[in-house]
Amino acid sequence: MRVLRLAGRRLAASLPTLLLILMGMFLLLQFAPGDTVDALMAQIGGGDAAFAEEMRRFYGLDAGIAAQLWNYLLRLATLDLGFSAIYGKPVATVILERLPPTILLMASALSFAFFFGLVLGVIAARRVNRWPDTLISTLGLIFYATPSFWFGLMAIVVFSVYLQWLPAGGFSDITQSYTGIAAVLDIARHLVLPTLTLGLIFLAIYLRIMRASMLEVLSLDFVRTARAKGLSETRVVARHVLRNAMLPMVTLIGLQAGTMLGGSVVVESVFALPGLGRLAYESVVQRDLNTLLGIVFVSALLVIAINFVVDILYARLDPRISSES
Amino acid sequence: MTGPTRRDMLLMGSAAMLPVPAMAQETPRRGGVLTVHFATEQRILNPSLQASTGVYIVGGKIQEALLDLDAQGNPVGTLAESWESAPDGLTHTFRLRRGVTWHDGRPFTSADVQFTAMEMWKKILNYGTTLQQFLEAVDTPDAHTAVFRYSRPMPQGLLLRALPDLGYISPKHVFESGDIRQNPANTAPIGTGPFRFVQYERGQFIIAERNPNYWRENMPYLDRIVWRVVGDRAAAAAQMEAGQILFAPYSSLSIADMQRLGRDPRFEATTRGNEGNVRTNTLEFNFRNPVLADIRVRRAIAHSLNVPFFIENFLGPFAKPGTGPIPSVSTDYYPGPDMPQYRFDTALANRLLDEAGHRRGAGGVRFTLRLHPAPWGEDIALWSTFIQQSLGQVGIRIEIVRLDAAGYLRTVYREHAFDLATGWHQYRSDPAVSTTVWYRSGSPVGAPWTNQWGWKDERIDAIIDAAATEVDPVKRRALYADFVRAVQTELPLWMPIEQIFVSVFNRRIRNAGNNPRWASSTWHDTWLAP
Numbered sequence: 001m002r003v004l005r006l007a008g009r010r011l012a013a014s015l016p017t018l019l020l021i022l023m024g025m026f027l028l029l030q031f032a033p034g035d036t037v038d039a040l041m042a043q044i045g046g047g048d049a050a051f052a053e054e055m056r057r058f059y060g061l062d063a064g065i066a067a068q069l070w071n072y073l074l075r076l077a078t079l080d081l082g083f084s085a086i087y088g089k090p091v092a093t094v095i096l097e098r099l100p101p102t103i104l105l106m107a108s109a110l111s112f113a114f115f116f117g118l119v120l121g122v123i124a125a126r127r128v129n130r131w132p133d134t135l136i137s138t139l140g141l142i143f144y145a146t147p148s149f150w151f152g153l154m155a156i157v158v159f160s161v162y163l164q165w166l167p168a169g170g171f172s173d174i175t176q177s178y179t180g181i182a183a184v185l186d187i188a189r190h191l192v193l194p195t196l197t198l199g200l201i202f203l204a205i206y207l208r209i210m211r212a213s214m215l216e217v218l219s220l221d222f223v224r225t226a227r228a229k230g231l232s233e234t235r236v237v238a239r240h241v242l243r244n245a246m247l248p249m250v251t252l253i254g255l256q257a258g259t260m261l262g263g264s265v266v267v268e269s270v271f272a273l274p275g276l277g278r279l280a281y282e283s284v285v286q287r288d289l290n291t292l293l294g295i296v297f298v299s300a301l302l303v304i305a306i307n308f309v310v311d312i313l314y315a316r317l318d319p320r321i322s323s324e325s
Numbered sequence: 326m327t328g329p330t331r332r333d334m335l336l337m338g339s340a341a342m343l344p345v346p347a348m349a350q351e352t353p354r355r356g357g358v359l360t361v362h363f364a365t366e367q368r369i370l371n372p373s374l375q376a377s378t379g380v381y382i383v384g385g386k387i388q389e390a391l392l393d394l395d396a397q398g399n400p401v402g403t404l405a406e407s408w409e410s411a412p413d414g415l416t417h418t419f420r421l422r423r424g425v426t427w428h429d430g431r432p433f434t435s436a437d438v439q440f441t442a443m444e445m446w447k448k449i450l451n452y453g454t455t456l457q458q459f460l461e462a463v464d465t466p467d468a469h470t471a472v473f474r475y476s477r478p479m480p481q482g483l484l485l486r487a488l489p490d491l492g493y494i495s496p497k498h499v500f501e502s503g504d505i506r507q508n509p510a511n512t513a514p515i516g517t518g519p520f521r522f523v524q525y526e527r528g529q530f531i532i533a534e535r536n537p538n539y540w541r542e543n544m545p546y547l548d549r550i551v552w553r554v555v556g557d558r559a560a561a562a563a564q565m566e567a568g569q570i571l572f573a574p575y576s577s578l579s580i581a582d583m584q585r586l587g588r589d590p591r592f593e594a595t596t597r598g599n600e601g602n603v604r605t606n607t608l609e610f611n612f613r614n615p616v617l618a619d620i621r622v623r624r625a626i627a628h629s630l631n632v633p634f635f636i637e638n639f640l641g642p643f644a645k646p647g648t649g650p651i652p653s654v655s656t657d658y659y660p661g662p663d664m665p666q667y668r669f670d671t672a673l674a675n676r677l678l679d680e681a682g683h684r685r686g687a688g689g690v691r692f693t694l695r696l697h698p699a700p701w702g703e704d705i706a707l708w709s710t711f712i713q714q715s716l717g718q719v720g721i722r723i724e725i726v727r728l729d730a731a732g733y734l735r736t737v738y739r740e741h742a743f744d745l746a747t748g749w750h751q752y753r754s755d756p757a758v759s760t761t762v763w764y765r766s767g768s769p770v771g772a773p774w775t776n777q778w779g780w781k782d783e784r785i786d787a788i789i790d791a792a793a794t795e796v797d798p799v800k801r802r803a804l805y806a807d808f809v810r811a812v813q814t815e816l817p818l819w820m821p822i823e824q825i826f827v828s829v830f831n832r833r834i835r836n837a838g839n840n841p842r843w844a845s846s847t848w849h850d851t852w853l854a855p
Contacts, residue, residue: 034731041773042730049769086368087527156563168567169560174530174551272555274528287731
C-alpha cells in the first residue's frame, strides 16, 4: 500500500514534466517543414492538389496549430491517444503492438549488460593492474568505442551470412508457425544478436563503474574490519563489498533507461525488429504527430516507472536511504 | 578478372530490353515460399486507390488489373478478355473474363469495374484522377461488358498503356458502404489474383497464400509469398546473402551492394523486368529567381555537367545518359536522340554566363544558388554533390539544402523556396500520364512533380493538350516529338540521366522478370527451383 501511494505521488509529480514534453514535441514537429500529407504524397509518388486538400481535411490538418494542440490535450485528458495517420488504427493499439519487442529487447540487453558488467567489474577489481584487469578494461574500451550499427552489421555478416548460426533479422521465423516452447526459443534466437549489439556498449559502462566502485569500497574501513573478523575473502566481497558497490550501478540503470530506448532505434532498424524505436523514426519521417506524441507519452511513462523501481531498489540495498524521504 | 566487367553488364542490360523467359525449358515445380524485400511500408495496399510501386509489389499479386503487359511490352488481357474503341475515342468497350471469383467467393462482374472506375480511379487514385478526368460513365449492358464513355477523346494507346498500372479492380460489395479510404480491406486486400491475403504485421511482414480457385488453370506455382519489412539497406543485403530474402525489387539495395551481389553466382542484379519502370534524374529550375529565368544561365548549367563521367563513376551499369523527358524505353513515343542536347563544355558554359552578364567576382564566384536534393535514392545525393562540384568550376556557388521527404515536397512544390532542385521523374507508360504535367502550366500550387517552376509557354501547353486527346497514334507520336524538341530547347527543367530500376534475384526464382513490369505483376507463373 505504501509503495502504491508512493507510486501515485511520483506520477503526479511527473505530470507537469510530461505535459511540457508533449507540448514541446508538438511544437518542434510544427517547425519541421511539411506535414503528413506531404509525406504521403512522397510515398505514393504524387497526386493532384484536390486530393491533397481532401487528405488534409481527412487527417484534421485544416484546423489551426493552437486548435490542433488543444484538441490533442483534451483527448489526452481522457486517455485517448488519437488515430495514427500511417497505420489507420488507434495510436494506443499501434503502440501496444510495438511495445513487447522493445521491452523484451531492453530487458534482455539491460540484464545482459548488468550481469556481465557486474561479474567482469568484480574480476577486474580483484585482479587490479594484473593481466585479467588489463584485458577486461581494454575489451570494455573497445565495446564502448564501437558504434552499435557497425557492430550489428558485422555480427550479421559473421553469425548469419558466414556461419549461418543465427537469423539476420526479424522478430520470429515467419516461414514456420511455431507454438509453445518452440515459439519462445525462436524469438530468443532472433534476439541474441540485437541483445548483444545493444547491450555491449552498456556492458562497457557498467564494468568500468563496477570496477571503480569496487576498488573504492574495498579500501573502506568496514572492509578492513570484516577481514579482521577473519571472514574469507569471498564472503567479504559477496556480503560486504558487492552490496555497497552496486549503488552507483543501480543509479545508472535509472539514468540510462531513456538512453536505451533511444539506442534501440538503431538496433531495431539494423535487425528489422518491429519495436517502438523504429515506430518513432517512421512517425517523424511521415509527420504522424499523433503516433509520435503517443510514443513520447508511453516512453516517458516507462522511464518514470523504471526510475521508481530504482528508487525502491535503493532502499533495499542501503537501509539508510528511506523511500519516504 | 572474374565476373562480368562493367562493359559486359552494360551490354547485358541492353540485350535484356526485350525480356525473354529464362530457362523456359524447365518444368515448373509447385510449392515454396518466395520472400521479398519490402523497403518502405505503405499506408494502404490497395492498388485501385494508390498508384505506387510500393503498393503494386504486394497488392498486384492479390488484386488484378483489367490489363497487364506481355513479354514484348504489349497490353494483354487479365480481367478483360478483349477490347475495342470507337474511332472517335469517346467510347471504349471491355469484354470481361467469365468465371472469375473474388477471394471471398463472390463473382467478379462489370459492376465491380464500374464502381472502381467511377468511385476510385476518377475520384481518389493518384494519376488516375488526371487520366480519368473526362470519364463520364461506365455502362454495364451485361455482367461481362463494361463500356467507358468519355466527354473528350481518349486515345486508345494512352488508355491501354495506362491500365496495367492504373486499372486495378476492387470488389464493389466490399467497398460500396462507408468511407472508401477507411475500409479495412485497404490493408487486408480482397482481389481476384493468384494469391490471397493472409496476414499483415506492421513493421514485420505481410503474408499471402496460393488462391486455390484462381482462374488460370493449375496456377500459381508458389505456396506463399512473404514480404519482409527491412528498412535498413545494408541489413536487407545481408538478409539476401543469408537466404532470408530471395528478391529485392526496385533498386531497394545500395548501389554498391547491388553491384557486389551481381558478381555473386547465387544472385542476379538486372534491370530485366523493370523496363516499364524507368525514371530520369531531373534538374529543376526556379524561374522566380531572375538569374535562372535567363535561358543562357540554364543552358550554361547544363553544359557544365559531365553526365557520362558521373554515370560511369558513380552509378555504374544501371544508368545511361538521358536525351529528354520521354525515355528511350518508351518504344511508342521516344523521339530518338536527335533532339537538342547539352554536351559537356565548360568553355561554352563560361562564355554563356559571361554573356548573361554574370562576371566572376571575389574568389571567382559569379553567383550563389540553393540546391534541394530529394531525399529518395542515394543517386540523387551523389548527383547533387556532383552538381555542386561541377558548377563550382564555372563560378556558380551551390549551397545544398537537405530535407526529408515531407520537407522537400513542401519547400519545393508548395513554398517554391528553392533555386535548383533535383529528384526523379518516374515515367509511367505514357507521357500524358506522368510526364507532361511537369511542363503544362496551370498546375495548382503544391501539386508535387508538376510545373511549379513559375514558367509558362503557351505553344508547349497547346502541344501537350493536343497530344492528350489525339486518337491517331502516328499524329500523337509526332506531337510528342515536337514537345520534346520544344522543352529541350527552352529547358524549363532538364532530365539528363535515365535509369531503370534494378532487381536483385536469387537465382532459384524462375520466370523472374519475364515482363516489363514484373515486380508489379501477378507472379502467377513464378516458381522456385530447389
